[in-house]
Amino acid sequence: MTVVHVLGAAGFAGAQASALLDAHPSLELGQITARADAGRRLRDVAPRYRVEKELTPLDLEAIGRDDMAVVCYPHAEAAAVVSDLADKGVRVVDVSADHRLRDATLYPPVYGFEHPRPDLLGEAVYGLPELYRDRIREARVVANPGCYPEATILSLLPLRDRLTDVVVDAKSGVSGAGRTPSEAVHFSSVTENVSPYKVLRHRHQPEMAQELGTSVAFVPHLMPLDRGLLATCYATLSGPLPTDDELDALYRDFYADHPFVEVVGAPPGMRAVQHTNMAQVFAMSDPAGGRVVAFGVLDNIMKGAAGQAVQNLNLMAGLPETEGLG
Amino acid sequence: MTVVHVLGAAGFAGAQASALLDAHPSLELGQITARADAGRRLRDVAPRYRVEKELTPLDLEAIGRDDMAVVCYPHAEAAAVVSDLADKGVRVVDVSADHRLRDATLYPPVYGFEHPRPDLLGEAVYGLPELYRDRIREARVVANPGCYPEATILSLLPLRDRLTDVVVDAKSGVSGAGRTPSEAVHFSSVTENVSPYKVLRHRHQPEMAQELGTSVAFVPHLMPLDRGLLATCYATLSGPLPTDDELDALYRDFYADHPFVEVVGAPPGMRAVQHTNMAQVFAMSDPAGGRVVAFGVLDNIMKGAAGQAVQNLNLMAGLPETEGLG
Amino acid sequence: MTVVHVLGAAGFAGAQASALLDAHPSLELGQITARADAGRRLRDVAPRYRVEKELTPLDLEAIGRDDMAVVCYPHAEAAAVVSDLADKGVRVVDVSADHRLRDATLYPPVYGFEHPRPDLLGEAVYGLPELYRDRIREARVVANPGCYPEATILSLLPLRDRLTDVVVDAKSGVSGAGRTPSEAVHFSSVTENVSPYKVLRHRHQPEMAQELGTSVAFVPHLMPLDRGLLATCYATLSGPLPTDDELDALYRDFYADHPFVEVVGAPPGMRAVQHTNMAQVFAMSDPAGGRVVAFGVLDNIMKGAAGQAVQNLNLMAGLPETEGLG
Amino acid sequence: MTVVHVLGAAGFAGAQASALLDAHPSLELGQITARADAGRRLRDVAPRYRVEKELTPLDLEAIGRDDMAVVCYPHAEAAAVVSDLADKGVRVVDVSADHRLRDATLYPPVYGFEHPRPDLLGEAVYGLPELYRDRIREARVVANPGCYPEATILSLLPLRDRLTDVVVDAKSGVSGAGRTPSEAVHFSSVTENVSPYKVLRHRHQPEMAQELGTSVAFVPHLMPLDRGLLATCYATLSGPLPTDDELDALYRDFYADHPFVEVVGAPPGMRAVQHTNMAQVFAMSDPAGGRVVAFGVLDNIMKGAAGQAVQNLNLMAGLPETEGLG
Numbered sequence A, B, C, D: 001m002t003v004v005h006v007l008g009a010a011g012f013a014g015a016q017a018s019a020l021l022d023a024h025p026s027l028e029l030g031q032i033t034a035r036a037d038a039g040r041r042l043r044d045v046a047p048r049y050r051v052e053k054e055l056t057p058l059d060l061e062a063i064g065r066d067d068m069a070v071v072c073y074p075h076a077e078a079a080a081v082v083s084d085l086a087d088k089g090v091r092v093v094d095v096s097a098d099h100r101l102r103d104a105t106l107y108p109p110v111y112g113f114e115h116p117r118p119d120l121l122g123e124a125v126y127g128l129p130e131l132y133r134d135r136i137r138e139a140r141v142v143a144n145p146g147c148y149p150e151a152t153i154l155s156l157l158p159l160r161d162r163l164t165d166v167v168v169d170a171k172s173g174v175s176g177a178g179r180t181p182s183e184a185v186h187f188s189s190v191t192e193n194v195s196p197y198k199v200l201r202h203r204h205q206p207e208m209a210q211e212l213g214t215s216v217a218f219v220p221h222l223m224p225l226d227r228g229l230l231a232t233c234y235a236t237l238s239g240p241l242p243t244d245d246e247l248d249a250l251y252r253d254f255y256a257d258h259p260f261v262e263v264v265g266a267p268p269g270m271r272a273v274q275h276t277n278m279a280q281v282f283a284m285s286d287p288a289g290g291r292v293v294a295f296g297v298l299d300n301i302m303k304g305a306a307g308q309a310v311q312n313l314n315l316m317a318g319l320p321e322t323e324g325l326g
Helices: A013-024 A078-088 A104-111 A116-123 A130-137 A146-161 A202-214 A244-254 A302-314 B012-022 B078-088 B104-111 B118-123 B129-138 B145-161 B204-212 B244-254 B302-316 C012-022 C077-087 C103-109 C118-123 C130-137 C148-163 C202-213 C244-254 C302-316 D012-022 D078-088 D102-113 D117-122 D129-138 D147-162 D203-212 D243-253 D304-316
Strands: A003-005 A027-033 A068-071 A091-094 A141-142 A163-172 A218-220 A227-239 A259-263 A280-286 A291-298 B002-007 B026-031 B068-071 B092-096 B142-143 B163-172 B215-223 B229-237 B261-263 B281-285 B291-298 C002-007 C029-033 C068-071 C090-092 C141-143 C164-171 C215-222 C229-237 C262-263 C279-286 C289-300 D003-009 D027-033 D070-071 D091-094 D139-141 D165-170 D215-220 D229-237 D261-263 D279-288 D291-298
Touching: A003 A013, A013 A027, A013 A068, A013 A302, A027 A302, A068 A078, A068 A302, A078 A091, A091 A302, A130 A146, A130 A302, A146 A163, A146 A202, A146 A218, A146 A227, A146 A244, A146 A280, A146 A291, A146 A302, A146 B302, A163 A202, A163 B163, A163 B229, A202 A218, A202 B261, A218 B229, A218 B291, A227 B163, A227 B215, A244 A259, A244 A280, A291 A302, A291 B215, B002 B012, B012 B026, B012 B068, B012 B302, B026 B078, B026 B302, B068 B078, B068 B302, B078 B092, B078 B118, B092 B302, B092 C289, B129 B145, B129 B302, B145 B163, B145 B204, B145 B229, B145 B244, B145 B281, B145 B291, B145 B302, B204 B215, B215 B229, B244 B261, B244 B281, B291 B302, C002 C012, C012 C029, C012 C068, C012 C302, C029 C302, C068 C077, C068 C302, C077 C090, C077 C118, C090 C302, C118 D091, C130 C148, C130 C302, C148 C164, C148 C202, C148 C215, C148 C229, C148 C244, C148 C279, C148 C289, C148 C302, C164 C202, C164 D165, C164 D229, C202 C215, C215 D229, C215 D291, C229 D165, C229 D215, C244 C279, C289 C302, C289 D215, D003 D012, D012 D027, D012 D070, D012 D304, D027 D304, D070 D078, D070 D304, D078 D091, D078 D117, D091 D304, D129 D147, D129 D304, D147 D165, D147 D203, D147 D215, D147 D229, D147 D243, D147 D291, D147 D304, D165 D203, D203 D215, D243 D261, D243 D279
Parallel strands: A003 A027, A003 A068, A068 A091, A091 A141, A163 A218, A259 A280, B002 B026, B002 B068, B068 B092, B092 B142, B163 B215, B261 B281, C002 C029, C002 C068, C068 C090, C090 C141, C164 C215, C262 C279, D003 D027, D003 D070, D070 D091, D091 D139, D165 D215, D261 D279
Antiparallel strands: A163 A227, A227 A291, A280 A291, B163 B229, B229 B291, B281 B291, C164 C229, C229 C289, C279 C289, D165 D229, D229 D291, D279 D291
């Protein structure tokens, strides 16, 4: 069985990826690395998962060239190790943002660092199987999408060629902000509260614009819940506005062969997708306003991060896309 | 002191109105009426408030013509009693939807009943002091705004004459759905969940369109919290798009003399306004999309219902607008 | 494969049992019955589970004598159908309270009805495998434990022969109150609140006393969360008080061969067991007070109801105890 | 008006105390000090309160000898400044734990530091007006109770002379853990979770034992909510066990003249006391177990900290005890 190492396994996405791989029938969990938490069992760090394996410092030497890796480092910190791994021949899913933007000149203004390997940016495949499945199968470096872009793009993908403008009003659970404690994620700050943040300035906006090929206004909001992400999208299109029935037919046709996207019959809430790798999408027509209102909902740690990474690993390893994903 | 009766005092808005009036320095709480809960002390129904008074069936005869009344009945049930009270000369704040729409022909399709008193619809004043303060002072029937329209209109009022289209993506706490138990408001349905509902079909949409004078697409979402409402509005305008600075100046100027609307310097969360009668608003420019993104936040039971009602009663009674409202 | 019917599948426990059986490798889900919700797919009633099967009215005739059944009716309503099924030869796990108390004279004062089949009470096996595994294998009627007794008894079972008195201070999520809407489970009643209820008068007390063989004071509290139950137990013992080390050794030895009880090294929170069939227990010595403080935590819908039922079905069907339970 | 300075005003208790004093009719808010947050307006740190005043570094020189002070520093950090203030003649309410224990030898094992002023420990009055009202009026240093001891002692005070043993099973909101971010108070750790912590080892235990004069086993639990504290106490008594009616009469008689303790008729939940300075207590008899079950509930930031401090300041300043406390 192919061994998959998880670099940065103590964070929310890394821990979930480790748990999925630990139970995966055809992939074998290798190193699970951490810095501050090295020496602890993963289950003591993330009690929700029952992974007995111990977190260790990264041992790059011990990673074989036939192994694969999932990198869950913070942005700006992943690029170097992805570069090392790729050069060694190890195939990588980079869960960080470090290989998502194809235009290297965006990294300084958006992420605050000069990208060390513009060549890898060009080579990396954006890890959305619903868009790039075949290329993911062959990729050396797969750039796992951000959670907000994942939900947004899936909700609009069947209309992508016709989009002229998109507003994304997104609602995310707190786990999307990561495991690092701060005043913003203190329980007393979040409970009984809803807050817009980084309005029109969030780092996921260029990623959405890149993949949707149109202007995007992105307005994220923090919700008082742990896991779940809903993108409510307001889109204008070129050409005549589809009816509700046409949208339903278009979406069902488009997603017929995509196992992790479910076209539902009404605006979806978060409940049905939590702790699964499913996304649910729905679109309706607003003739009075000349727009489509589209909804995409997913679990930000699963389809929005770690589940998506395993889906990509499955494709890269030539396995059935759904294996180990429930 | 003027006596104010609260009809329908066991619901969330009625209980809060009763509590505000019970503590009001210049208005006297009269009857607090209920059907199923008649005979209970209000504090046993609504422990958050410490109102010892007992809920009773309505005694219409005992309401004097110099008294005032707040009617917190469900829509379609308020119209008759408001009519009786108004005919008797009693001045009324109708917290229900029964006098909000000036066009009587909208009541059958929107609220499912034929309005019995189109003349009162024509006479009733929409109870938003920031728009109709002087008329409220003299009104016999004041139609207290819906919670969603209240937040939406306040967030866009300084731009009202220039609006060409508005999308309202709103987030509401569960108390907005009222006190009646149902599967939708069961704790297990709501916690760790966010759900869009009545998308493009919510009854508050015509009210928004009436007062904003433009097309409105309204998309409400239910949040896992009790009290608070955030309207995130995406508006297009006639004429040149204002800059952020121009918006700030325009809003601060517009709201300078309105004691319950605070123009803040960043997109507001719900925390600062909960359990107060304050609304906070903020607008920013999105030049790339040619739109304004405006935010309005309030406590749906206070400024969105009972606090707003007391603010209106203050105006009607010739009292300082802020009296008894903290 | 043995077919298992779920009677009362629209409630929280019945829906979870149906989902577990729908995915079970060696048992086949048969009828899933409901009254008000008959005609709906289960997934539309309980979106968390992706069970496509349709809820139907009960068809007793269609249940074969080699089938098994899980009865998730309210107490007092289960006894009749369990009687019918048992007489027919169908083996039953009764998730209701109707066969838990061996003393038939307790049913009128505790549950408000005269038990129709004292003979079945005598025959029924209390469905706690950690106590009655062998008898469950052979039973015709298994009385699935209540969620509170399950957590309480597991936390004290290794000390059962020595108990002289027990105080159970229990904390339960809202799902324990069932799916029926009421003011008590309205989100606005529960959020940001903790409430003791039915103090010293809860129906699960006689069940605890029966199985622990000592006096029990039971004080349940409702928590602002969906799923999870923690019993904090204060027990006095005959004989010398064990030390912390002795308790740890005793518990680990006792539970060594019980796959769904995990002895942990510190007082357990709810997180690690939610959505699993695991219970976690821990006991510590309080020499100053001459008592043991014992903790038991589980998911009230899994190990506290539906998961426990499937564990019992596995035993009754001669399957590995853990099959289909993760 | 007497000026009251709040030292450590950026934390939860300090911010609430500042807000209460800012609105107090007979006390004047002086310095509100902070370290990391100096230079920010309090309302930007604590948006729930609308205090415009700016946080500053402490200016000890500027505190007049006729002023009073509330010290909300962490334990071990308050002792020095309380000492300085007291020597200067400034009367102090110490919200920290640094003057609660009369026995100086307890500070090293319990709080990890050698107390610098055993003389002040001897002089300081434990700031529970229900027990020491007259001494508080004259005190130079008042040691404000811990939130857990406050709820516990109030729930048992009428029985104090007869207590032989007490178990305290306590449930606290997250704000009790303070404003400092950590993994334990991360929203994702707390939501949908309940956790016992510091079982039998919590620092508030010696304080309870000191004031109740009996052995105390203290088992605190963290709840998924912001503000509120419930102590469920299991007490054995010398002499015959009182009946429910006797307990009710005893409690009502005892608390008749205490404005902030309300004896209620059933086990109280948290809702009715949140954001107030009220405590609610209730006791019932458990004849089968030979014990009293007593409940005490309060808002841990109000009656459990800042509201209690203002109540003490009122007494010290010769003002009505309830002034400025709603």
